[in-house]
Every structure is written in structure tokens, then in C-alpha cells.
Amino acid sequence: MKVAFVHYHLKTGGVTTVLKRQVEAIHGFFDTLVLTGDRATCELPCPVVEIPELGYDQPGVSTPAADMVAGRALEALNEKWPGGCDVLHVHNPTLAKNRQFLQIIKKLQQAGVNLFLQIHDFAEDGRPDLYFNEDYPADCHFGVINARDADILIEAGLDRAGLHHIPNAVQGLAGNGGRCPKKPILYPVRAIRRKNLGEAILLSMFLDNEQHIAVTQPPNSPMDTASYRDWVDWVRQHHLRVDFEAGTRVAFPVLIGNSASMVTTSISEGFGLAFLEPWTAGKLLWGRRLGKICADFEENGIRLDYLYDQFNVPLAWIDARTFSRDWHLSVFNAADRYGHPVVVDRVNRAFARLTRSETIDFGLLSEKFQRQLIARLIADPSAKVELVRLNPWLSHPGEVSNPSAIIENNRRAIMQNYGAEQYRRRLMAIYDQVAQYPVCHQIDKRALRESFFDLDRFSLLQWGAYDPG
The missing domain is CATH 3.40.50.2000 (Glycogen Phosphorylase B;)
Incomplete structure (x- = not known):
């Protein structure tokens, strides 16, 4: 089988590590090629073709039309395999780090390429700057790295036959x-x-x-x-x-x-x-x-x-009124940036749930409120007793029987x-399905946004802009 991989870059990072392990896993079993916007210094046991227009957008730098970039990718594929590849495995295509990326891969799909789109990170999960306003590709196979994401995409309209759970190798x-x-x-x-x-x-x-x-x-x-x-x-x-x-x-x-x-x-x-x-x-x-x-x-x-x-902490130990204002403002700002409607009453009820015991999960606070609380403990070390009462495991952190x-x-x-062998078997089975079984489905982006816009775990660290206080 002939499998080509696509990623914005091969610089050191989590997705590059996954791609490298995938190439290594099927090396010697399938014929492989990698297309990337920046090959960096990554060493792979297969040919790598650098197409800069597949990389991240560069401020002030114009890029060729999507069909031209897709044409260059097709040329690279056909030079390696005159009949084309069986599977084009694209990493993180739904993050708008390259604003033409969706158009490029849609052009490749129109040219008859079998797409396998693996999503590691969702723009809908607190990354509005990387959100595409246009629809994601339809009628192709998708891959996710955990069962949570699989369930979310099923709810958003994907067919199980075209959605594959491929946990990372360790x-x-x-x-x-x-x-x-x-x-x-x-x-x-x-x-x-x-x-x-x-x-x-x-x-x-x-x-x-x-x-x-x-x-x-x-x-x-x-x-x-x-x-x-x-x-x-x-x-x-x-x-x-x-x-x-x-x-x-x-x-x-x-x-x-x-x-x-x-x-x-x-x-x-x-x-x-x-x-x-x-x-x-x-x-x-x-x-x-x-x-x-x-x-x-x-x-x-x-x-x-x-x-x-x-990790429950007393709401009274921070500027609770300002926290409430910041939290509500971040919710409405994030919703606006996604074009996602929210109901004020629903937001207020969610905040009431988060603070119903006059406590708040420390992980929902932004840095300035976290520092307020830590400063309280520095000024009054005896206050640690109250945190241990709220979180008994704090009496022996990091200790287990x-x-x-x-x-x-x-x-x-x-x-x-x-392990590596289990990973190889899963990956090869997925490629067989992508190459042999067409699918007809599409992601409902409204439903996808709704799944991630979870007010009961809405943290200012993830959704709010940094405010040093």
C-alpha cells in the first residue's frame, strides 16, 4: 500500500513525534512519503518533499492559490507513484494555521485522493484564533486520538464506519x-x-x-x-x-x-x-x-x-466579584468569536453551579486570581488547614499505598x-479501510462547537486572554 503523510511542519513537537512514529511503524510494510511545509531537521526513513505553501501562514507573505498548491502536492505524489497514493494521511487539518489548508485538501480530494484526516486538537476547544469559518471536508475518513473526541464527532454527524480511534503509541x-x-x-x-x-x-x-x-x-x-x-x-x-x-x-x-x-x-x-x-x-x-x-x-x-x-478553594480568598465579571465576559467573548449563540440565563446558571458551595476549582481561575489565593497562604500559613479540609488528599500529596x-x-x-506492535496493527487496518470503503458524512460544526463549549469546565486559563492583574 502507498501512504503519504501531510503536516504543516516537521519541527520538534507532539504532532511531529506522532507522525514520525507512524512512518516508523509501517516502514518496511507500506511504501511511504511525507509532504510538509518545513522539513526542519527531522530524520525520517522515507522521502520528504518540502512544499512551503503547506506551512503556517506568515504575516505579510502572500501565498499562491489553493489549486496551485494542491497541484504541487499532486505532482510530488505522482512523481513518487505514477498511479497516485492509496491514502493521504493529513494531520490537524481543522486548525487554521494555514488559512488555505482546507481548500488545498478539498482540491486533493476532488482529484481523487483518499483522505484520512487525523485530528489531534480542535479549534473549537478554546482556540478561536485557529477556527475555520468554512465547512470541514465531507465524505472522507477521520481519525481521533481518544474516545471522547470520537463520541463528540459521532454526535456532530460522522458515521462510525468513517471514524477511527487511533491512540498514540507510547x-x-x-x-x-x-x-x-x-x-x-x-x-x-x-x-x-x-x-x-x-x-x-x-x-x-x-x-x-x-x-x-x-x-x-x-x-x-x-x-x-x-x-x-x-x-x-x-x-x-x-x-x-x-x-x-x-x-x-x-x-x-x-x-x-x-x-x-x-x-x-x-x-x-x-x-x-x-x-x-x-x-x-x-x-x-x-x-x-x-x-x-x-x-x-x-x-x-x-x-x-x-x-x-x-481542587476546591474558598471563593472568599479571591476577588470574587472581579472573577465573576471576568468569567462571564470571557464566555461571551469566546461565543462571539465562534459565532456561537449563548443564552444569558444559561451562563448565569452555570456560574452558580461552579460556585454553589462558595468554592471554586482552582483550575478554573486565571493567573491573577491564582496568585491572590497563593498570596493568602504565604501571608497566613495556617490557612493551609482549610484547604486540606476541602481537599483531604492535600495532607499527603503524591503519596499512595x-x-x-x-x-x-x-x-x-x-x-x-x-506498544509499537499494537500501534502498527491498528494503523495498517485503518489504512485498509480508508483505501477500500468510501463514506458519506459531514461534520455539523454547530454541534461540534456545542460539545466543546462546556460552561461547567470553562477555565479562564484556556478560554480567557492573559491578564497579569
Whole structure:
């Protein structure tokens, strides 16, 4: 079978890693080619054709018409395979990082190419700047990385015969221990806003005095960088036990080997690799559980039941009136940017549910309110007692009974369900279906927006603009 892959770029990142593992998984079984807007320095065991017009939009740079770009892609495919390819596997096509991208792939579909569109991230999930106003391609096969997204797309009109669940493969993490008198708790993350850095900082205040949290990488985007830099300065000003950019100074395997455990506080994930990889290095993971993401893993025997689902804090400890104003304003702004109608009464009822016990989930707060609450604990350490009362697990964060058994159970379950061989079989079966079975369906974008516009988990970290306060 002849399979071609398309992605905006091959720079280091999550989607590039997935694409690379897919190429490696079917190498030697299927004939492959990669089309990309920027090949960067990524090494792949197949030919790579760089077509710059497939890459991200560049400010002030005009691009050729979509049919011209599609023509260049077809030329590359026909040069490799005179009869064309069997499957064109396109990554993240519904994110408008290239405003012509939908038109390009629709032109390819019109030319007879069998499309397999794999969605890792949805613009509807708090990314209005990357939202396409036009319809997504119809009558082609789609792929998703978790069951939640599959259910959402079924509700939005896709036929199960043309929707494929392809969870990411997990490669084991290797840890090389070294001399480290105080083993850190590792947060192996690029600290973008939705990773909820403030919560990791708050957790550090409940650790033993000999422990600290080490965050591995800074973010790249300007908005995430502004938030991150303010957190770095604030933590240093208040002498809290959090280390930043540890991964820029120490090799990642050494950080893993020297860590006491790993933590996650993220409020939103696509696949959720952070819930899987620590176990392969023999490390306990603790922190925030994302129910709709973790359900896939728990169905496969991975124990995550001891993680917390929310982190309740007193509403009275922040400027509650300003928070209410900011939250409501963010809801209406986001709805307006998507062209998504909302009812004021429905919004008010949702906010009442979120604050009904005069508490709020810390992960729903923006950075300025998170800092208000942490400042309260710094000024009055005895206030920790109230947070422990609201969140009993805080009395022993990161501690579980019989951790060795949990680590071994989860490591085995991960290798059995997310290993390379299982991934290869799933991927090859999907390509067979894409090549052989036409489908007739289309995504209802209104229904898709409605699924993600969930007011009961509407976080200012994900949906609101950064406000340093």
C-alpha cells in the first residue's frame, strides 16, 4: 500500500513525534512519503518533499492559490507513484494555521485522493484564533486520538464506519540516575497556560521541606510566555520551592532518573501522554485527573483513581466579584468569536453551579486570581488547614499505598495496550479501510462547537486572554 503523510511542519513537537512514529511503524510494510511545509531537521526513513505553501501562514507573505498548491502536492505524489497514493494521511487539518489548508485538501480530494484526516486538537476547544469559518471536508475518513473526541464527532454527524480511534503509541522513558541529594518532583511539560502552572506552584507549598517541583521547559508562544515569565518572577520574589527550565540545564533522562515522582496539573489534554509515560520509567504519577481523557486509560487497566478530579478553594480568598465579571465576559467573548449563540440565563446558571458551595476549582481561575489565593497562604500559613479540609488528599500529596504495585501494574498495561506492535496493527487496518470503503458524512460544526463549549469546565486559563492583574 502507498501512504503519504501531510503536516504543516516537521519541527520538534507532539504532532511531529506522532507522525514520525507512524512512518516508523509501517516502514518496511507500506511504501511511504511525507509532504510538509518545513522539513526542519527531522530524520525520517522515507522521502520528504518540502512544499512551503503547506506551512503556517506568515504575516505579510502572500501565498499562491489553493489549486496551485494542491497541484504541487499532486505532482510530488505522482512523481513518487505514477498511479497516485492509496491514502493521504493529513494531520490537524481543522486548525487554521494555514488559512488555505482546507481548500488545498478539498482540491486533493476532488482529484481523487483518499483522505484520512487525523485530528489531534480542535479549534473549537478554546482556540478561536485557529477556527475555520468554512465547512470541514465531507465524505472522507477521520481519525481521533481518544474516545471522547470520537463520541463528540459521532454526535456532530460522522458515521462510525468513517471514524477511527487511533491512540498514540507510547515509547518508554529511560532514566539515568545521578548524584542528587534532594530528589525533585518532575513536571515534564512545556509550560503553556493550559498546563496550569499556578496549581503546581500551589502544590509545592504542601510538600515536605526537602522537596521541590521542577518544571522542564518554557513555552514558545507570546501569550504563554508572558504568563510564564510572570510566574517565574513571582515565585522567585516569594522564595517558593519551584525550579524552572530544568530541562534546559540537565539532560531529560537524568531528570527522570533523579526524580522522586512526576506530577501533572493540566486542565486540558488531547491524548494525555503525560498520564502514561511516567510509568514506563518506573515513576509514580500524581496530580490532576482529567476524567474524559483518563477513562480510555482506565478501561485498559491503568490505575489513576487516586488522582484528584478538582481542587476546591474558598471563593472568599479571591476577588470574587472581579472573577465573576471576568468569567462571564470571557464566555461571551469566546461565543462571539465562534459565532456561537449563548443564552444569558444559561451562563448565569452555570456560574452558580461552579460556585454553589462558595468554592471554586482552582483550575478554573486565571493567573491573577491564582496568585491572590497563593498570596493568602504565604501571608497566613495556617490557612493551609482549610484547604486540606476541602481537599483531604492535600495532607499527603503524591503519596499512595503500595506505589510499587501501582507502578508495575500500569507499566504492564501500557506496554500491552500502547506498544509499537499494537500501534502498527491498528494503523495498517485503518489504512485498509480508508483505501477500500468510501463514506458519506459531514461534520455539523454547530454541534461540534456545542460539545466543546462546556460552561461547567470553562477555565479562564484556556478560554480567557492573559491578564497579569
